[in-house]
Every structure is written in structure tokens, then in C-alpha cells.
Amino acid sequence: GAVVSQHPSWVICKSGTSVKIECRSLDFQATTMFWYRQFPKQSLMLMATSNEGSKATYEQGVEKDKFLINHASLTLSTLTVTSAHPEDSSFYICSASKVVKETQYFGPGTRLLVL
Amino acid sequence: SQELEQSPQSLIVQEGKNLTINCTSSKTLYGLYWYKQKYGEGLIFLMMLQKGGEEKSHEKITAKLDEKKQQSSLHITASQPSHAGIYLCGAENAGNNRKLIWGLGTSLAVNP
Numbered sequence: 001g002a003v004v005s006q007h008p009s010w011v012i013c014k015s016g017t018s019v020k021i022e023c024r025s026l027d028f029q030a031t032t033m034f035w036y037r038q039f040p041k042q043s044l045m046l047m048a049t050s051n052e053g054s055k056a057t058y059e060q061g062v063e064k065d066k067f068l069i070n071h072a073s074l075t076l077s078t079l080t081v082t083s084a085h086p087e088d089s090s091f092y093i094c095s096a097s098k099v100v101k102e103t104q105y106f107g108p109g110t111r112l113l114v115l
Numbered sequence: 116s117q118e119l120e121q122s123p124q125s126l127i128v129q130e131g132k133n134l135t136i137n138c139t140s141s142k143t144l145y146g147l148y149w150y151k152q153k154y155g156e157g158l159i160f161l162m163m164l165q166k167g168g169e170e171k172s173h174e175k176i177t178a179k180l181d182e183k184k185q186q187s188s189l190h191i192t193a194s195q196p197s198h199a200g201i202y203l204c205g206a207e208n209a210g211n212n213r214k215l216i217w218g219l220g221t222s223l224a225v226n227p
Contacts, residue, residue: 006157034214043203043217044158093157103148104205104215108157 003027004096006107013084014115021079021110023094029074030096034104035067038091050077084114119206121218128194129226136189136221138204144184146207148215153200161189161202194225 003026013019023033032051036044048069050056056069066088068080077096081088091111095104120139128134138147146165150158162171164180164187171178175192191198201222205215 002160004157043219044205046214049214091155095158103160103163105160106150106158109155111155 002098002103002105004030004094004105004107006092006094006110008110009108010111010113012113012115015085016083019081019084019112021081021092021094021112023077023079023096023107025075025096025105028096028098030077031074031099032097033071033077034095034097035069035077035079036093036095038093038109044093047079081112084112086114088112089114119204119216119218121202121204121221123221124219125222125224127224127226130195131193134191134194134223136202136223138187138189138206138218140185140206142185144180144187144206147180147184147187148205149178149187149189150203150205151200152203152220158203191223194223196225196227199223199225 005024005026007022011019034049035047037047038044046059047062048056048058050069050071052071052074058064066082071077089112091109093106093109095106097104118141122137126134148163149161151161152158162178164178167182167184169180177190180187201220203220204218
């Protein structure tokens with residue numbers, strides 16, 4: 001149990017377009033989902049925390065208008081990178097936890113390349 | 116703010132050898148997680164430690180949290196090529212019980 005999927009796994013887009021990444025908990029209900037960004041050879045950087053039915057909490061330095069997060073149900077959260085630029089190219093990983101203080105289970109990640 | 120330091124940064128071992136990876140915190144750890152990441156993939160949960168002196172094992176991997184709850188070690192016995200990857204430790208932030216702070220990771224290569 002505790003499987004998290006992400007879609008797409010790879011996306012290449014032109015500069016200025018928007019990209020939506022989905023994160024789904026397949027066999028459990030996730031009260032909280034986290035979105036991370038990871039640059040090559042670096043650790044995970046938390047971007048935002050989203051709770052079902054409420055607004056996401058963004059980390060300092062993360063533009064909420066650029067990285068739109070929607071947690072519409074207990075099994076789905078989406079991250080939309082608006083007006084993407086080459087510097088947004090990165091590896092985006094989501095995680096989900098069942099209840100407060102529960103272990104985070106990670107998706108396989110989405111690699112975004114903005115040309 | 117709390118920081119996690121992992122050592123070594125990278126490690127190359129011969130198949131069959133034992134190895135240890137350390138994760139040291141500047142503050143008391145309230146929950147310490149070990150994950151494994153293969154290059155360009157998501158993270159696989161390995162173990163979670165909470166109590167001082169706690170030790171958990173899964174197959175050939177053993178993780179310990181010291182009594183002072185400021186250092187954890189991950190030990191792999193008789194390493195195999197399948198153990199290769201990046202090992203990340205994450206810790207619950209004492210000020211917020213939902214977010215994890217992360218070490219920079221230890222890259223492990225196992226030569227057959």
C-alpha cells in the first residue's frame with residue numbers, strides 16, 4: 001500500500017506555456033500532499049504543502065502565482081507551472097501522507113524541460 | 116534553523132562489503148526518515164526512527180538513532196549492486212510537525 005503516482009513523468013514545453021503535473025495517491029487518502037523541487041546533485045527543496053480543500057502553504061521564496069497548487073480531493077493534487085521559463089526546468093516530486101505525523105510517500109517525479 | 120548533515124557525500128564500495136552512512140542534526144531529532152532515491156526517480160521509504168536508541172532493520176539495511184537523538188546511521192551489510200543510489204535522511208522540523216528538512220544525500224555506488 002501507499003503508492004503515489006505522478007503524471008506526466010517527462011514533459012518538454014516551450015517557454016511561456018503552462019504545464020500541469022498531477023500527483024495521485026492510488027491506494028490511500030492523503031490529507032496532505034507536498035511538492036518538492038530537486039536540482040541535479042542537490043537535495044529536495046520543499047515548495048509547498050497542500051491540504052485537501054484548502055489553500056496551499058508556500059515556502060519562502062516560492063512564487064504562488066507561478067506555481068499554482070490545487071488539492072481538490074483526498075487523492076489528487078496538481079501543480080501548474082504558469083508561463084514556464086527555462087529556469088523552471090527541474091525535477092518535481094510530490095509526496096503524500098495519510099494523517100498528521102504519518103510517513104510521506106513519494107511519487108516517481110516529473111522531469112520538466114522548458115525550451 | 117535545524118540542519119542535517121550527511122556523510123560521506125559519496126561512497127564507492129566493492130560488492131559484499133559493509134558500509135555506514137551518517138546523518139547528523141544540529142538539533143534534537145523528533146522523527147528521522149531514511150529514503151533511497153535512484154537517479155532521476157522518486158524516493159523509496161526505508162525506515163523511520165523516533166525514539167532515542169531505536170534500531171530498525173529491513174533485509175540488509177539497519178538504521179539506528181542515537182540516545183541523544185541527534186545522529187542516525189544507516190548500515191548496509193554485504194552490499195549488492197541493487198543497493199546503489201542516493202540515500203537521503205529527512206527529519207521532522209520541531210517547529211512544524213508536517214514538514215521535513217533534508218540532508219544533501221549520500222551517493223552510493225557498488226561495484227560488482
